[in-house]
Amino acid sequence: MNKVALRSAPPAPSMGQTLWALLTRDLKVAARRQSDLATVVFFFGVVAALFPLAIGPEMGTLRLIGPGILWVAALLAAMLSMGRLFSADYADGSLEQLLLSATPLPFLVAAKIAAHWLLSGLPLVILSPLLALQFDLPGEAVKILMLTLLVGTLSLSLVGAVGAALTLGLRSSELLLSLLVLPLYIPTLVFGAGAVQAEMSGLGAQGHVSLLMAVLMLALFLCPWAAASALKIALE
Amino acid sequence: MLSAHQLSCQRGTKRLFQGLSFSLPSGHWIQVKGPNGAGKTSLLRILCGLSNPAQGEVLWQGQNTQSTRSAFNAELHYQGHGLALKEELSATENLQSGAALRGLSVSPQAVQAALSKVGLKGRSQLPVKVLSQGQKRRVALAGLVLSSAPLWILDEPFAALDVAAQSSLQGILDQHLAQGGLLVFTSHQAIELQAPGEDLDLGVFAA
Numbered sequence: 001m002n003k004v005a006l007r008s009a010p011p012a013p014s015m016g017q018t019l020w021a022l023l024t025r026d027l028k029v030a031a032r033r034q035s036d037l038a039t040v041v042f043f044f045g046v047v048a049a050l051f052p053l054a055i056g057p058e059m060g061t062l063r064l065i066g067p068g069i070l071w072v073a074a075l076l077a078a079m080l081s082m083g084r085l086f087s088a089d090y091a092d093g094s095l096e097q098l099l100l101s102a103t104p105l106p107f108l109v110a111a112k113i114a115a116h117w118l119l120s121g122l123p124l125v126i127l128s129p130l131l132a133l134q135f136d137l138p139g140e141a142v143k144i145l146m147l148t149l150l151v152g153t154l155s156l157s158l159v160g161a162v163g164a165a166l167t168l169g170l171r172s173s174e175l176l177l178s179l180l181v182l183p184l185y186i187p188t189l190v191f192g193a194g195a196v197q198a199e200m201s202g203l204g205a206q207g208h209v210s211l212l213m214a215v216l217m218l219a220l221f222l223c224p225w226a227a228a229s230a231l232k233i234a235l236e
Numbered sequence: 237m238l239s240a241h242q243l244s245c246q247r248g249t250k251r252l253f254q255g256l257s258f259s260l261p262s263g264h265w266i267q268v269k270g271p272n273g274a275g276k277t278s279l280l281r282i283l284c285g286l287s288n289p290a291q292g293e294v295l296w297q298g299q300n301t302q303s304t305r306s307a308f309n310a311e312l313h314y315q316g317h318g319l320a321l322k323e324e325l326s327a328t329e330n331l332q333s334g335a336a337l338r339g340l341s342v343s344p345q346a347v348q349a350a351l352s353k354v355g356l357k358g359r360s361q362l363p364v365k366v367l368s369q370g371q372k373r374r375v376a377l378a379g380l381v382l383s384s385a386p387l388w389i390l391d392e393p394f395a396a397l398d399v400a401a402q403s404s405l406q407g408i409l410d411q412h413l414a415q416g417g418l419l420v421f422t423s424h425q426a427i428e429l430q431a432p433g434e435d436l437d438l439g440v441f442a443a
Contacts, residue, residue, distance in 0.1 A: 013336055013340070022333070025325070028325060028329065029324045032324040092318050092321060094320040096314065096318065097334070100284060100309050101339065102309045102310035103339070236286070236287050
């Protein structure tokens with residue numbers, strides 16, 4: 001294959017630099033449209049804060065339901081932002097450019113998921129100890145809560161990306177997306193909330209955390225490829 | 237050399253064109269023509285590999301583009317209806333991230349030079365959302381100036397441009413072709429390019 005060299009271009013950036021450029025672009029866009037980030041954080045905060053008010057100041061009850069409520073609120077907040085993962089890129093033509101990039105699409109998708117998680121998953125992890133105070137969770141349980149949210153929200157972002165890619169450009173895609181990914185979110189929810197409860201009841205969170213990690217590894221391995229294939233079909 | 241062999245395109249139950257073949261040597265252009273809905277954009281999307289043809293294949297340097305995806309993508313610059321500009325970012329930031337995604341590393345000086353070439357010198361730091369439609373198109377033109385890809389596939393590059401920008405685009409295309417580049421584009425206007433080329437009327441291949 002004889003290449004047609006047109007301009008004496010500087011050396012092409014490595015794949016890492018290309019992925020970094022995509023990640024920072026997404027973060028910059030989000031930094032200038034703070035409403036998206038605010039929606040997720042606000043939703044998580046409000047849902048978790050309303051429960052203690054509605055249920056009353058019974059410490060035992062709050063401690064019992066705390067892990068479950070915090071995890072459900074985090075899951076719904078993460079799902080709320082999932083639909084936006086590819087829709088802006090789809091609308092402005094950036095997605096076509098990603099498909100036509102020399103960098104393999106699954107890696108580009110992984111970079112987009114990473115940016116999305118930094119904006120919608122990580123804030124939940126950081127906010128969670130504050131909200132855990134309202135449920136009077138003990139210090140060790142708060143640590144486990146943060147750890148499980150850290151691992152779990154990553155899985156949620158990865159799995160959600162497949163759903164977002166599959167429902168891209170469809171009418172009522174938000175509803176379809178929820179129907180599609182909610183069942184897949186359940187293992188993460190069960191092990192995540194279960195880990196915190198197990199820690200509080202003195203059983204130790206080890207087993208649940210391992211399972212949560214296993215879900216993450218599986219999602220990390222499969223989801224970028226699945227989402228990339230779905231995007232190709234969506235743009236055909 | 238870009239060549240197409242017996243391409244046909246199906247959209248739903250309607251066959252838009254069939255038996256379409258051409259070969260485009262380096263330094264030449266093809267202007268795809270046809271009425272609205274004739275399949276101009278569909279043809280361009282097939283050529284760059286975003287959609288698959290119902291039949292036929294596209295060859296780049298003699299090799300099927302579907303089997304050499306990544307190598308082909310590295311030598312392609314496609315500009316579709318969407319300009320792939322992020323409204324929140326400035327023209328400079330858009331060009332830099334766009335170039336990085338296309339596998340180019342461009343210096344800030346080169347970006348500024350490209351922007352002043354298309355007449356956006358004082359507006360390089362403004363978010364793209366405050367620019368007019370024509371000015372956004374000019375940002376995309378600056379992306380062409382920075383591109384070192386030999387094959388350009390452009391969908392309606394002359395739309396929404398004023399007379400000055402049209403002639404500057406024409407200059408950019410002439411320079412690309414003079415350097416041995418290849419160009420496939422659609423336009424409803426008659427475009428006078430210096431390099432040799434031909435019109436491809438999709439009406440001839442209509443099913």
